[in-house]
């Protein structure tokens with residue numbers, strides 16, 4: 001298994017191109033199931049999850065064609081075409097590796113009238129149930145049963161019909177499934193307490209480009225007028241706000257200055273506000289944002305919550321940065337019950353962190369030191385990379401397949417701004 005070796009202590013300076021957003025790509029890909037015409041997605045990141053989703057789309061009968069982009073170019077172009085739906089089954093083997101596979105449920109039901117999708121189960125960060133996805137689809141008329149670890153969903157003759165969905169808890173995935181199902185339902189659907197993450201807006205804009213009628217974008221109430229059919233479209237995936245935020249932390253933690261090329265400020269307000277409060281300078285530059293570390297890192301009190309608040313997907317990276325702050329920070333994780341798996345690993349590098357339930361007290365230390373550490377999930381892995389970049393000596397991060405799910409060409413991007421980082425094959 002591959003490992004990443006970092007020799008820490010270098011100040012990072014330069015430009016990093018921000019890739020297309022993983023979490024937008026994973027909800028835009030299944031949109032291709034909603035039409036028999038081609039859907040072309042531009043700016044798709046080269047990630048294991050995107051490849052995995054493409055494979056799932058192939059199993060369901062969609063063709064996927066990647067335009068001949070050069071290895072050194074960012075942003076692949078993929079044209080997907082589901083002329084027919086060959087299968088309505090998303091098997092355990094695929095869903096288990098990539099939870100976002102659950103996002104084929106809504107589109108399959110809308111287009112094919114049925115779907116059998118493996119229950120994703122929990123993962124390292126928490127239980128991650130899908131009850132809200134199922135309730136939303138039931139509100140549109142779906143009949144759902146759970147059997148042998150699978151969701152078996154059927155649409156009554158006459159198809160899905162518009163309905164009223166009110167989520168008791170904000171869920172990104174359930175909002176996405178509800179939206180993708182509602183666009184082809186008969187009549188009007190109102191989705192209340194919808195997630196407002198920028199990736200939801202990206203999904204809605206792609207569906208609109210395909211002929212869907214959706215209003216209320218960027219608000220917590222989405223109204224969908226069902227249409228009889230959708231058509232093909234070309235759509236560019238939004239830049240990855242979590243990747244951009246992660247590299248902003250890399251600048252802050254190494255005392256450096258990085259231009260995040262292509263980053264969209266309006267999708268990252270809470271992240272940038274927190275960085276500014278920590279003493280980082282954030283400037284608008286043409287086509288992106290420049291972040292420059294302050295003289296020291298100031299401690300923060302931060303709580304994760306749905307957009308527009310501070311994202312859970314940035315909690316681990318901020319924790320590494322705050323481990324070196326000039327004082328004590330308090331982080332509260334309100335979204336996932338088990339998202340502190342990086343804490344014992346950071347502690348092995350000299351961080352002083354106490355977890356009490358959903359809260360973590362991070363007492364800043366003057367230095368971290370290199371160690372052998374193990375990645376446990378995607379953002380936890382990035383927090384270890386960040387700690388390694390700042391630490392004295394050598395850090396070896398193993399189980400880095402998690403990183404390949406969400407960070408395109410991580411070593412290359414960090415090397416370009418002066419990091420001493422390499423991937424080694426451990427046989």
Ligand SMILES: CC(=O)N[C@H]1[C@@H](OP(=O)(O)OP(=O)(O)OC[C@H]2O[C@@H](n3ccc(=O)[nH]c3=O)[C@H](O)[C@@H]2O)O[C@H](CO)[C@@H](O)[C@@H]1O
Nearest residue numbers: 023100128129130131132133170171172173174313335336
């Ligand atoms: C591929 C993708 O876009 N993943 C993102 C998505 O995950 P995902 O869509 O899985 O996360 P959700 O927004 O659904 O989860 C939010 C909360 O709702 C709960 N919940 C969710 C669904 C459900 O049916 N029942 C239920 O109780 C979850 O356990 C969690 O506590 O949003 C998360 C929250 O911003 C991010 O961390 C993930 O990176």
Ligand SMILES: C=C(OP(=O)(O)O)C(=O)O
Nearest residue numbers: 023099100313378379406
């Ligand atoms: C938790 C994440 O992703 P996923 O929902 O795909 O597991 C993430 O992107 O941090």
